[in-house]
Amino acid sequence: MAAPSSRSENSLGGRIRRYAQVGSTVAGQAAKLAGASLLGGLDRSTHAAQLKAALGGLKGPLMKVAQMMATIPDALPAEYAAELAQLQANAPPMGRPFVRRRMAAELGPDWEKHFAAFPLDAAAAASLGQVHRARLRDGREVACKLQYPEIEAAVEADLAQLRLILSIWRRIDAAIDTARIYEEISARLREELDYTREARHMRLYRHMLAREPDIHVPEPIAELSTKRLLTMSWLEGRRLLDYRQAEQSHRDRLARALFRAWYVPFYRFGVIHGDPHLGNYTVRPDLSVNLLDFGCIRIFPPRFVQGVIDLFWALVREDRDLAAQAYERWGFSNLSFELIEVLNAWARFLYEPLMEDRVRRISETNAGEAGRRVVEHIHRRLRELGGVTIPREFVFMDRAAIGLGSVFLHLGSELNWHRLFLELIDGFSMDELAARQAQALVAVDLAGREASP
Secondary structure: OOOOOHHHHOOHHHHHHHHHHHHHHHHHHHHHHHHHHHOOOOOHHHHHHHHHHHHHOOOOHHHHHHHHHHHOOOOOOHHHHHHHOOOOOOOOOOOHHHHHHHHHHHHOOOHHHHEEEOOOOOOEEOOOEEEEEEEEOOOOEEEEEEEOOOHHHHHHHHHHHHHHHHHHHHHHOOOEEOHHHHHHHHHHHHHHOOHHHHHHHHHHHHHHOOOOOOEEOOOEOHHHOOOOEEEEEOOOOEEHHHHOOOOHHHHHHHHHHHHHHHHHHHHHHOEEEOOOOHHHEEEOOOOOEEEOOOOOEEEOOHHHHHHHHHHHHHHHHOOHHHHHHHHHHHOOOOOOHHHHHHHHHHHHHHHHHHOOOOOEEOOOOOOHHHHHHHHHHHHHHHHHOOOEEOOHHHHHHHHHHHHHHHHHHHHOOEEOHHHHHHHHHOOOOHHHHHHHHHHHHHHHHHHHHHHOO
16 A cells, blocks of 8 residues: 555645644744843743743644754743753654554555564654554564654744744844754754654765764664655664763763764764754663664855864864854854854854863853853844844754753763874875765765665
8 A cells, every 4th residue: 555645644634633732832932032022021031931832732843943943042932942952852742543543654555574573662752753662573672763754844834933933033132043943943843744854864974974883873774764754773772861860981981982973974074963962872781872863964065164174273273264254154144243253252162172182061151140141241232233144054063062962961971082083084185075065975875775675
């Protein structure tokens, strides 16, 4: 039996139902935001808590969007980011009869013949789908990620509501123009709906990290995968947070593995994993790390990676011209002297752990209240200068840096981040990166064609 068409999944009826569910909640909160601001009576902390409470009952992709916005620096005011970051993306799991219908829609009415065991109860549920731990006829343990029905309609409806509330916020506070942030989030979220693309990303990461013994990536199983069903090898492991009280050397080893898992692909292939969520990796008994989710992947042109490295050296050498060149490589425009100074203040906040040649925690001088003061100062100066438009390519790179830093804070890791970074960028060449990137993508596509039934 063929999989349901994109048209049926993104049906008018599905959109109408989702608009009805979401529209009154988000529009009501947006109206409150706009009205209170015009009257000068907006208490951001109170309204942020109300917005979190209102969104918390909706579940689905809107939760994922809210969490994304909460972890992109300055996309939202600090009060809103803090509240929305607490939202849980889990949607209610599909019932057993529904799972049977969904599996039949993806693999045909005889879908069960492929499995020795397929529990109809999900092992995990998330915003766009749920995961079943199954066993194939040949004994292999697999994870089957099954997408919820009409999720495309839900995504489109939720993105429309996000556009509404962001447009109102831009009129209230012009420090950050969120238009390009919205475009980037929309593109990445729509990509996450295509499990065929995620399988390709999984193969890409297996290629890029093949020489990293402490990092493991699942193997997609093409003959049991579709656009809305992704079957992959099951990787056993414990939650990362289970190691918060482990001995220091163990936590440091985990942090080093995660650092390389994120930045070997970036500095050697121009690829970043844009979702360093705690649920996206687990830990094996030997302290190696499993990467589990590859929906939010961004591939960059070599010039962007060069800009990241240029900015590091610009800060080290206090070279304003090189910093301006780096920002231009990233897509920033209308760079005045004052705006460069503000952007440099933010860059120092991010790069500071990489600039000191010593063993240290990821955040020392910029932790807690001191860090909040830095962010508030930057936001205030941007507003005074008339605001800034964040380039699309910058969004998930920044999000990855902040999110991964948060993981290192949870672990209390102490490493020489400076030397880890220099090891990755030693001998960097845009031409060599471009060649490696092209070769990797060709190899991945070839492997995908050979694996297809």
